[in-house]
Amino acid sequence: MMTEGIPLEYFLIVSTLMFFIGIFGFLTRKNLITMLMSIELILNSVNINFVAFNSYLYPHQMQGQFYSLIIIAVAAAEAAVAIAIIINIYRNFRSIETDKVDEMKY
Amino acid sequence: MTNYSYTLFIPLIPLAMFLLIGLTGHKFKPIVSGYAGTLGLTVAAFLSYITAIRYFFIEGAVDGTYPMIKAVSTVWLRFTDTLHIDLGVLIDPISVMMLVVITTVSLMVHLYSLGYMKGERGFARFYAFLSLFSFSMLGLVLATNIFQMYIFWELVGVSSFLLIGFYYEKPSAVAASKKAFIVTRFADLGFLIGILMLSFTTDTFDFKTLTSLDGPIITSTAGASFMGLSVITWSLIFIFIGGAGKSAMFPLHIWLPDAMEGPTPVSALIHAATMVVAGVYLVARLFPAYAIAAPDALHVVGYVGGFTSLFAAVIAITQIDIKRVLAFSTMSQIGYMMMSLGVSGYGDHEGLGYMASMFHLFTHAMFKALLFLGAGAIIHAVHSNNMTDMGGLRKYMPITHITFLIACLTIAGIPPLSGFWSKDEILAAALHHNPILFGIGFGVAGLTAFYMFRLYYNIFWGTDRHYHHTPHEAPAIMTFPLLFLAVASVFSGFLPFSHMVTSDGKPFEAHTDMLVAIPSVVIALIGITFATIMYKKPSTIPDRLAGSIKGLYKASLNKFWFDEIYLFVTKRVIFAYISRPIAWFDRHVVDATMNLVGWTVTTASNKIKGLQSGQLQQYAMVFVSSVVILVLLFVYLISK
Numbered sequence: 244m245m246t247e248g249i250p251l252e253y254f255l256i257v258s259t260l261m262f263f264i265g266i267f268g269f270l271t272r273k274n275l276i277t278m279l280m281s282i283e284l285i286l287n288s289v290n291i292n293f294v295a296f297n298s299y300l301y302p303h304q305m306q307g308q309f310y311s312l313i314i315i316a317v318a319a320a321e322a323a324v325a326i327a328i329i330i331n332i333y334r335n336f337r338s339i340e341t342d343k344v345d346e347m348k349y
Numbered sequence: 350m351t352n353y354s355y356t357l358f359i360p361l362i363p364l365a366m367f368l369l370i371g372l373t374g375h376k377f378k379p380i381v382s383g384y385a386g387t388l389g390l391t392v393a394a395f396l397s398y399i400t401a402i403r404y405f406f407i408e409g410a411v412d413g414t415y416p417m418i419k420a421v422s423t424v425w426l427r428f429t430d431t432l433h434i435d436l437g438v439l440i441d442p443i444s445v446m447m448l449v450v451i452t453t454v455s456l457m458v459h460l461y462s463l464g465y466m467k468g469e470r471g472f473a474r475f476y477a478f479l480s481l482f483s484f485s486m487l488g489l490v491l492a493t494n495i496f497q498m499y500i501f502w503e504l505v506g507v508s509s510f511l512l513i514g515f516y517y518e519k520p521s522a523v524a525a526s527k528k529a530f531i532v533t534r535f536a537d538l539g540f541l542i543g544i545l546m547l548s549f550t551t552d553t554f555d556f557k558t559l560t561s562l563d564g565p566i567i568t569s570t571a572g573a574s575f576m577g578l579s580v581i582t583w584s585l586i587f588i589f590i591g592g593a594g595k596s597a598m599f600p601l602h603i604w605l606p607d608a609m610e611g612p613t614p615v616s617a618l619i620h621a622a623t624m625v626v627a628g629v630y631l632v633a634r635l636f637p638a639y640a641i642a643a644p645d646a647l648h649v650v651g652y653v654g655g656f657t658s659l660f661a662a663v664i665a666i667t668q669i670d671i672k673r674v675l676a677f678s679t680m681s682q683i684g685y686m687m688m689s690l691g692v693s694g695y696g697d698h699e700g701l702g703y704m705a706s707m708f709h710l711f712t713h714a715m716f717k718a719l720l721f722l723g724a725g726a727i728i729h730a731v732h733s734n735n736m737t738d739m740g741g742l743r744k745y746m747p748i749t750h751i752t753f754l755i756a757c758l759t760i761a762g763i764p765p766l767s768g769f770w771s772k773d774e775i776l777a778a779a780l781h782h783n784p785i786l787f788g789i790g791f792g793v794a795g796l797t798a799f800y801m802f803r804l805y806y807n808i809f810w811g812t813d814r815h816y817h818h819t820p821h822e823a824p825a826i827m828t829f830p831l832l833f834l835a836v837a838s839v840f841s842g843f844l845p846f847s848h849m850v851t852s853d854g855k856p857f858e859a860h861t862d863m864l865v866a867i868p869s870v871v872i873a874l875i876g877i878t879f880a881t882i883m884y885k886k887p888s889t890i891p892d893r894l895a896g897s898i899k900g901l902y903k904a905s906l907n908k909f910w911f912d913e914i915y916l917f918v919t920k921r922v923i924f925a926y927i928s929r930p931i932a933w934f935d936r937h938v939v940d941a942t943m944n945l946v947g948w949t950v951t952t953a954s955n956k957i958k959g960l961q962s963g964q965l966q967q968y969a970m971v972f973v974s975s976v977v978i979l980v981l982l983f984v985y986l987i988s989k
Contacts, residue, residue: 270969278965345963 254295261288275329275339279322286318353420353440356400359448360487362393367480374473380463382473386480387459393483394452397445404445405849415854417441417557422493431552437493439556442850443633443707447490450714453837454622455483457830461722462614464826465729475515475612482508486623490630494554495544495588498631502540502595505627506533509619513611525607532604536594543587550580560637578645585639585646589632589653596628596683599657603911605680609672609734613725616672621679621721622714629686629710636703636852640695651691655786658684660909662796666803667895667905670734671724674804675717678760681793682713688790689775692782693852700852701859702782705774708846712767715841716759719834723753726827727808730820736804740811745820748828750809752835757805759838761798761873767842769870770861776869777862794869798876806884 261284268281290311297307333339366389374382404415422437459479466475485504492498507530514526548554578586590601597605608620619625632639632650639647658681665677686706693702726749731739743750759768772794779787822828847859883890895902904910960971 266973270966270973273966341965344965348963349958349961 251295251299254291258288258291258295261285261291273340273342275325275332275341278341279325279329283318283322286314290314353400353404353418353438355396356438356440356448356491357421359393359396359400359452360484360491362389362396363480363483363487365389367477367484370473370477370480374477377473379472382476383459383463383466386476387456387463389480390452390456390459390483393487394456397448397452400440401445401449404440405442410854410856413855415442415849415851417560417854419493419557429552432548432554434496434554435494436497438491439493440491442854443630444490446707446711446850447630448487450711451483451486451490451623454618454714454718454834455479455486457718457722457834458614458618461617461725461827461830462612464824465614465725466612469612471515475512478508478511478515479615479618482512482619482624486627489627492556494556495547495559495635496554498634499537499540499544502591502627503537505624506530506537506595509533509608509624512615512619513608515612515615516610519610522610525604525610529604529608532601533594536601537591539587539589539594540591543584543589543591546580546584546587550584556634559635562637562641579643581638582643582646585635585643586649588635589628589646589650592628592631593653594628595631596625596687597657597680598628598653598684598687599660600911602657602661602680603915606673606676606908609670609676613672613721613728616676617718617721617725620676621717625679625683626686626710626714629683629690629706632687632690633703633707636690636693637695639690640693640700640703640852647691647693649691651688651783651786654684654687654689654691655789656684657681658688658793659789659796660684662793662800664905664908665800666796667902669736671727671736671739671804671808672721672734674736674800675720675724678720678797678801679717681797682709682717682760685772685775685790685793686710686713688786689778692779692786694782696853697851697855697857698859700857701774701847702778703852704847704850704859705771705778707850708844709771709775711844711846712759712771712838712841715834716756716768716838719752719756719831719838720760722827722831722834723749723756726823726831727753729823729827731814731816736807738814739808741809741813742820743809746822748822748831752828752831753809754805755835756838757801760801761877762794762869763873764866764870765842767838767840769866770842771846773861773866773869774859777865780862780865791869791872795872795876798873799880802877802880803884806880810885811887 265281265284265288268284269278272278272281293307293311293314297304301307329339332344336344338344363386366386370382370385418440420438420440422435425434425436427433459476462475462479466472469475482505485501485508489498489501489505492501510526510530513529514522516522544554547559551559553559592598594601605620605625609616611620639650661677661680661684665674665681668674668677686709689702689706689709691702693700693704693706695703726746727739727742728734730742730746733739755766759766762769762772764770776787776790776794779790823831848856851857882888883894907913
């Protein structure tokens with residue numbers, strides 16, 4: 244196995260870092276594209292977790308890998324929808340900064 | 350047995366006309382609505398006459414008895430096998446007689462109004478309401494069961510309300526219509542209670558079962574009693590309260606004089622000839638029950654009727670408004686009919702009072718409608734209701750004068766006019782059964798003659814007043830109904846009523862009792878003579894007489910202060926001590942609770958609405974921190 248010699252914790256540390264970088268970006272960036280990228284980071288950190296746990300804990304099963312494949316597919320679809328929405332927001336507001344897009348409030 | 354199912358169309362044609370005029374009347378010229386309503390009623394009247402001729406003369410009595418036929422009947426609401434509300438048409442002597450009365454008077458009023466209401470605003474509306482009233486009244490008399498009657502009873506009440514308030518810009522008309530509706534509605538509460546008690550005891554609503562001699566009401570020996578009277582007696586007394594309200598019997602009479610605010614043809618139709626006799630009809634409809642199962646209730650009917658007839662006659666003497674004189678005269682005559690029912694027994698010659706009551710109902714409808722329509726023609730000519738504004742009109746309005754005189758002679762009971770025959774039968778029945786009521790009836794006959802001729806002389810004789818323009822005779826469309834009704838008033842007395850409408854359906858031979866007839870004619874003549882002396886030429890006798898019995902005169906002029914008493918009771922007692930506390934409770938407790946709930950929600954939402962800022966990052970922050978908190982919480986819980 245390729246992962247031989249590398250402990251599971253390393254993978255988990257990388258994925259945790261990615262996860263919180265994504266959260267941080269999501270909460271601090273106002274640009275919608277950057278926020279979308281942050282979401283991708285979060286999703287990919289989850290993918291790493293799935294794959295890592297799968298190969299360390301249940302090497303003879305494939306569920307974790309398939310889940311990460313599903314997540315990749317969903318992420319692609321989500322990116323397509325999100326970009327379409329962002330384009331429409333841009334057309335309406337001439338901006339994709341989230342603090343300018345605040346019509347939906349009391 | 351003949352097929353009478355076509356009688357269903359008698360009420361349905363006016364209903365169709367009401368819908369037609371009400372929905373499409375505004376699209377045509379107003380007069381078209383008038384013609385449509387009149388045409389519909391002509392057809393209904395024609396059908397009624399055919400029914401009457403077939404029922405009384407072609408078919409005649411079967412085995413010596415006029416049968417009670419259910420021409421149409423469908424179950425509308427079924428409670429139990431025996432207790433169900435039907436809708437249908439009942440044909441029997443009194444309903445056929447009422448069909449003739451209602452359609453005749455209504456047709457005459459329709460014709461008359463073509464002239465009287467000409468050019469009025471709401472002409473189409475007037476005819477729509479007239480048709481609605483005709484439908485309701487016909488449905489009422491044709492009801493097969495007491496609940497159907499109640500339904501139409503209320504419909505009649507509402508059409509009366511609409512027509513009294515026809516001039517809705519006039520505050521007095523609005524007040525009068527409201528008063529009429531509330532007073533009769535209050536009485537109808539008694540009617541409803543009576544119906545419920547009666548149907549609970551007898552387990553039926555059906556008139557045929559209720560009045561049959563082997564039916565539950567007569568054979569039942571109801572055990573329960575209250576204050577010494579059986580449940581049936583009480584329920585019939587309650588039903589009579591409903592009838593008393595509609596028929597303006599004392600003490601529920603206060604609405605009728607005010608109802609004169611309506612157009613005069615309406616007064617002629619509703620408040621003289623048809624609706625106000627609904628109470629009499631109701632008692633007559635249940636008469637076997639009253640006479641056999643509850644004689645005590647029948648005594649109540651008789652005494653209330655007798656008292657009202659005297660009471661109203663005394664008030665009628667001093668009134669100035671000619672329509673009000675006629676209104677009180679109507680009350681008095683209906684009191685007569687009630688009294689006559691009260692002194693009647695059941696079956697054969699014992700039922701003379703019943704026959705006399707129905708007879709008087711018939712003749713009274715004709716001559717009282719005539720009086721009202723004549724009064725309408727007079728008001729039309731001089732533009733005033735007050736007899737102080739009238740005088741000497743006989744020269745200007747000859748046809749009205751002659752017909753009015755005929756009606757006055759009829760109501761006074763001068764032979765051979767119809768009023769004499771019916772009044773004579775009533776007095777004969779009263780003499781036979783109850784001397785006190787006979788005494789009242791006899792006195793009222795004199796008073797009636799006096800106040801009617803006071804009215805007549807004040808309008809048609811005396812001195813000319815200053816009229817805005819010379820009074821002129823009404824147009825032919827208005828004088829024709831007057832002439833027709835005058836002919837009916839003269840000749841309807843010769844109808845052989847005792848062969849047609851009797852308490853048990855069996856014809857009997859009624860003969861004029863000279864012992865009653867001669868004194869009643871004499872007292873009528875005395876009344877007329879007094880009126881002639883006092884009012885034919887201007888004289889000071891009335892004023893001096895009024896001065897000498899000042900108390901009584903003032904009491905009569907103010908209608909014995911009954912309006913004031915009712916106002917005092919309602920405003921000072923009921924409103925102040927019942928309604929106002931309830932209103933306070935409603936406003937300060939019930940409403941306050943609801944307001945508190947509303948206020949709490951509004952305030953709370955105002956406080957937290959800032960959370961919904963529209964800032965995406967803020968939402969994400971809340972979301973992420975909540976997740977973090979939840980995760981920490983779960984970890985803590987699991988590790989414990």
